[in-house]
Amino acid sequence: MAWLKKLVGAALILGGVGAAGGWLLSAPVKLDTAALAQLGPGDAARGKRIFYAGGCTSCHAKPGSQGEARLQLVGGLQLKTPFGTFVPPNISQDPKDGIGAWSVEDLANAMLKGVSPSGEHFYPAFPYASYARMKPSDIADLYAFLKTLPAVAGKAPPNSLGFPFNIRRGIGLWKRLYLSDQPVVALADGAPDPVVAGRYLVEGPGHCGECHTPRDLAGGTKKSEWLAGAVAAEGSGVVPNITSGEGGIGSWSASDIANYLETGFTPDFDSVGGAMVDVQRNMAELTSEDRAAIAAYLKAVPPHPNGYPARKPAAN
Amino acid sequence: MRKLVIAISMLAFAGSAAFADPILDRQALMKERGKIVGGLSKVAKGEEPFDATAVLTQLQALQANAEKFDVDALFPKGSDTGDTTAGPKIWEDTAGFKAVEDKYLANVKAAVAGAPADVDALKAQVGAIGSDCGTCHQGYRIKKS
Numbered sequence: 001m002a003w004l005k006k007l008v009g010a011a012l013i014l015g016g017v018g019a020a021g022g023w024l025l026s027a028p029v030k031l032d033t034a035a036l037a038q039l040g041p042g043d044a045a046r047g048k049r050i051f052y053a054g055g056c057t058s059c060h061a062k063p064g065s066q067g068e069a070r071l072q073l074v075g076g077l078q079l080k081t082p083f084g085t086f087v088p089p090n091i092s093q094d095p096k097d098g099i100g101a102w103s104v105e106d107l108a109n110a111m112l113k114g115v116s117p118s119g120e121h122f123y124p125a126f127p128y129a130s131y132a133r134m135k136p137s138d139i140a141d142l143y144a145f146l147k148t149l150p151a152v153a154g155k156a157p158p159n160s161l162g163f164p165f166n167i168r169r170g171i172g173l174w175k176r177l178y179l180s181d182q183p184v185v186a187l188a189d190g191a192p193d194p195v196v197a198g199r200y201l202v203e204g205p206g207h208c209g210e211c212h213t214p215r216d217l218a219g220g221t222k223k224s225e226w227l228a229g230a231v232a233a234e235g236s237g238v239v240p241n242i243t244s245g246e247g248g249i250g251s252w253s254a255s256d257i258a259n260y261l262e263t264g265f266t267p268d269f270d271s272v273g274g275a276m277v278d279v280q281r282n283m284a285e286l287t288s289e290d291r292a293a294i295a296a297y298l299k300a301v302p303p304h305p306n307g308y309p310a311r312k313p314a315a316n
Numbered sequence: 317m318r319k320l321v322i323a324i325s326m327l328a329f330a331g332s333a334a335f336a337d338p339i340l341d342r343q344a345l346m347k348e349r350g351k352i353v354g355g356l357s358k359v360a361k362g363e364e365p366f367d368a369t370a371v372l373t374q375l376q377a378l379q380a381n382a383e384k385f386d387v388d389a390l391f392p393k394g395s396d397t398g399d400t401t402a403g404p405k406i407w408e409d410t411a412g413f414k415a416v417e418d419k420y421l422a423n424v425k426a427a428v429a430g431a432p433a434d435v436d437a438l439k440a441q442v443g444a445i446g447s448d449c450g451t452c453h454q455g456y457r458i459k460k461s
Contacts, residue, residue, distance in 0.1 A: 237458040259361070263443075264450045269354030271446060273453030280450065311460050 008082070010217040012164055026172025028115040031108055031136075038136040039104055047145025050138050052285040053205040054131070058278040059088040071149050073098070075156035079125055081233045084161030086125040093151040100151055104143040111139055114175060121171035123159065124178075129221070130207035132181050138205070178220035184209065185226065185301050194289075198297025201290060202227075211239045211275065214307035227298070228307030237274065238308045245303035257295035258288065339400045342390040345381060352378045353445065360439040368433055375428045378445075382421045387414050403458040413456055420448040 051057070057065075060073040072092060079086040092098035099107070106117040114121055114128035122128065164170060184203050187196060202208045213221040214230040229241030229248070244250035249257065256267040261283035264272035272280045283291060356374050358364045391406050391413075406413045427441040 235458060237460055240459065263357070264446050265353070265357055269350040269357065271350075271449035271453050273450070273457045273459060275454075277450040277454035 006217050007215070007219050011170075011219065022173050023169075025176060026169050028113070028119050028121050028172060029175075030113055030115050030119075031105070035112070035136055036105055036108065039108060039140040040137045042104060042137075042140030042142075042144035044141070044144040044148050046138075047141035047143065049286060049290070050134075050142040050205055051145050052282045053201055053290070054142065055205075055207065055279055055282050056091070058275075058282065060091045072152045073146075073149060074152040074154055079234060081125070083165045084159065086123060086159050086161075087156050088126070089156050090152065090154060091146070093147065093149060094153050095151070097153050097155045098151060099146075104140055107143045107146075108136055108139045111142075112136070112181070114171070114179065121168045121175070123161075123165075123168070123171065124174065124219075127207040127210045129178050130204060130210055132179055133183065133200070133204040174218065174220070177218060184223055185297075187300070191300070192296065194293040194296040195300045197290075198293035198295070198300075201294050202297050206294070208242070212242050222307070225304050225307040227301055228304035231308045232274075234275075239274075241304065241306045242298055243301050243303045244299065245305045247306035248303065249298070250303065254292065254295040254299050257298055258291040261286075261291045261294065262288070338390050338392055338395045339398055339402075342385075342402075343400075345384060345390070349378065349381050352381065353442070353449070356438065356442055357446075360435060360442045362435060366435045366438065368431070371438060372428070372431050375424070375432075375441075379421075379424050379428050382417075382424050385417060385421075387417060401457050401460055403456045406456050413452075416448070416452045416456070420445070420452065423448055 057070040057073065059077055059079070060075050061070045061077075062072065062074050063077045065072065073090065074092055075088045075090040077088050079088070090098040093100035095101040102110075102117060109115045109117070110122060110126075111128055111131040112134065113132070114124065114126065116122060159166075183199055185199060187199065209221050209227060211233070212227045212229060213223075214225050214228060216222050227242045228245065230239050232239050241248035252260075252267055260266055260272070261280060263284075264277070264280045266272075283294075352374055355364075356371065356378075359366055359371060387410065391402065391410075393407065396402055396404060396407060423441075423444045427445065430437065430441065432438040432441055
């Protein structure tokens with residue numbers, strides 16, 4: 001957890017800089033008209049795929065929901081991190097407590113720029129640093145699908161964060177460092193279509209890197225250790241290395257990866273665990289082509305050794 | 317004197333070995349469980365031919381394995397440290413942990429009682445069992461390496 005202390009220090013410095021002279025630099029920036037023009041009409045059937053690829057329900061359904069209840073996006077999960085507790089809000093169609101009154105442009109600004117309709121920054125616990133790589137037309141499709149889901153009344157409790165993380169404006173500086181719509185892994189011209197499609201799903205909507213990549217001093221993902229695994233932000237465990245580097249999943253074939261995403265079984269028939277259980281349930285809703293694309297991309301990413309420290313010997 | 321010390325330490329060693337280690341015991345059970353589910357899963361995926369009798373034998377082995385899973389004996393207080401991925405929630409919410417295990421056992425028993433006659437029937441049962449694996453590993457296991 002030493003990196004977290006450093007991170008806190010770095011954030012404090014950033015906060016100070018922000019207070020002193022960064023007011024302009026930290027201003028929320030919305031999408032420009034060119035980007036908004038690409039939204040298009042939106043299609044709910046296509047949006048369902050984006051909904052599951054994006055894992056919306058994992059954080060925004062009531063904790064512990066199963067089956068149809070996972071479509072009631074009332075919020076309320078508590079993400080207990082060293083920054084404090086983040087509580088995903090109600091994003092159901094309730095016009096007052098949820099996002100039923102949002103326009104498609106509002107959703108696009110939230111997901112691609114991390115800016116709320118009232119012009120405030122969202123915290124990057126909402127993984128817009130990944131969603132920023134999504135196509136605007138996919139946001140429009142997602143919007144159409146969200147419109148088909150039930151309105152559920154009830155506000156989730158607010159975040160509970162300590163200073164300086166409770167100053168939203170500071171996130172504007174963080175965004176200047178880490179918000180980009182460009183892919184992480186550069187692929188050669190002529191890379192196979194499934195690899196390119198998988199890159200989009202993993203780096204964009206799937207936001208796999210948010211948990212599977214270690215973070216640097218200021219809390220951004222380390223692109224030099226992309227998907228190398230990381231100490232979990234919540235609890236005491238680790239999130240596995242999903243590159244082919246040492247400690248990773250190099251021994252898994254592409255079909256092993258696709259099968260894991262579909263069934264939850266690893267090649268040696270251990271089962272999916274932790275926060276990945278909900279993710280895997282979402283991945284099972286995708287088509288086999290999408291799962292194969294994710295697998296093809298993961299086999300193609302640069303290999304890294306584990307992005308978390310080796311386990312300490314048991315203290316007996 | 318020297319011989320006595322050696323004799324005592326050997327006795328002590330034998331004594332500690334005689335008490336089975338609950339961490340090793342539960343890991344052995346989980347490994348066996350994974351192996352059986354793995355075999356069934358290969359049949360469900362069509363990688364291996366479906367043989368109703370062989371499948372039923374495997375399901376019965378899975379039930380025997382599940383019935384050996386005595387939470388109180390395998391997860392005594394104090395067995396949360398050491399070389400284990402057992403999560404603290406097992407001891408904080410033992411009733412919840414037992415409930416998940418009971419649901420799993422019920423699904424395995426239902427699969428045995430249902431005696432799947434074809435691949436599709438087996439597939440549905442392996443799916444339900446696999447979902448139970450995930451539910452338990454979601455909250456009660458912490459991956460450390």
